[in-house]
Amino acid sequence: MTDPDRPERLSPDEARARFRAGLRVPTSGWCAGWTQANLLAVPRDLAYDVLLFAQRNPGPCPVLDVTEPGAVDSPRFSGDLRTDLPAYRVYEHGELIAEVDDVVERWREDMVAFLIGCSFTFEDALVAAGVPVRHIEQGSNVPMYRTDVACRPAGSLSGPLVVSMRPVPASQVATAVRVTSRYPAVHGAPVHVGSPADLGIEDLDDPDFGDPVEVRPGEVPVFWACGVTPQAAVMQSRPALAIGHAPGHMAITDIRESEHIVP
Known part of the structure; x- marks a missing residue:
């Protein structure tokens, strides 16, 4: 059995279950060996701009995965992107209007989610x-x-x-x-x-x-x-709606850290 007082020993599923149940904590040091990711979700009509922004700025915005419109999971994140992070930020026209434990009520059917690498x-x-x-x-x-x-x-x-x-x-x-x-x-x-x-x-x-x-x-x-860079772009550019993780409260993915190591 996993030691509940050793978050570094938790599996991604175990950590996501805790966040879904309401635990709110920065995730540095959690789930050793598993990749953490920044989240940015936007309506489909803004998704191409986000993808192009990431392509032009690969240092702060290395894309690990992109969902289909409306999807709440992906092959690289088998949890629910609306509930399984410790905390979220919701922006309307560039203004931070809420920092919440889940975004179920704010997730639109056309939302496209980007998972971006995290240090x-x-x-x-x-x-x-x-x-x-x-x-x-x-x-x-x-x-x-x-x-x-x-x-x-x-x-x-x-x-x-x-x-x-x-x-x-x-x-x-x-x-x-x-x-x-x-x-x-x-x-x-x-x-x-x-x-x-x-x-x-x-x-x-x-x-x-x-x-x-x-x-x-x-x-x-x-x-x-830092992968908070896309949220700073949201604040400056003021799109109608965007959802991100609360800084430091990351998505813990199903990707092994070892997949990212280059010689």
């Missing part, structure tokens, strides 16, 4: 290589920031790059780059190492999403492209 997927590999992952140590959500780097626009969508940040000891930055570069389907290598100001980030203690984490002496802030 939580490579965190086990970082830990195995001896690289600390501070938000796991602190039991908090990863800090995420809007940058002043513009993504390539696509159709009606445009917006800034969003990044996640993990402080890494200076002596281990090269290891972090080497490890994560082997996972291009879940953001891959960092997009920036060092000065937050170079990305237009004014204060690491004030993330736009998630929670701040301690950056200790001798550590360097390392930034990875």
Whole structure:
């Protein structure tokens, strides 16, 4: 029997059942060995723009799966996309109107869902290589920031790059780059190492999403492209309706992490 106090040992089905029952928690460290994903669901008439936006911005938007219109599952996510994530965000005309435990009542018959790679997927590999992952140590959500780097626009969508940040000891930055570069389907290598100001980030203690984490002496802030980027595009571009995951509260898929490793 799976230890209920060890979320890293849960299967995707077991984790999704907990979220469906109402557990609301960031998913970093959950279901070791299984891929986590960002969610963005939009009406069918916006789906091509989202797909094109992802194609033009593969770093923050690596697409793992796309559903048929109206479908609530896929071969790569056998749960219910409306209920089996810990928390969701609902946007109308770019405004966040609700953060809820499920979106059953808001899911339209023409919704197309995109599952986009998440950097939580490579965190086990970082830990195995001896690289600390501070938000796991602190039991908090990863800090995420809007940058002043513009993504390539696509159709009606445009917006800034969003990044996640993990402080890494200076002596281990090269290891972090080497490890994560082997996972291009879940953001891959960092997009920036060092000065937050170079990305237009004014204060690491004030993330736009998630929670701040301690950056200790001798550590360097390392930034990875983040799958919240499509939600930032929704906020800027103001489509009539979009549904996403609450940042850090991911879809746990049926895809093994090992499927994403490249030599």
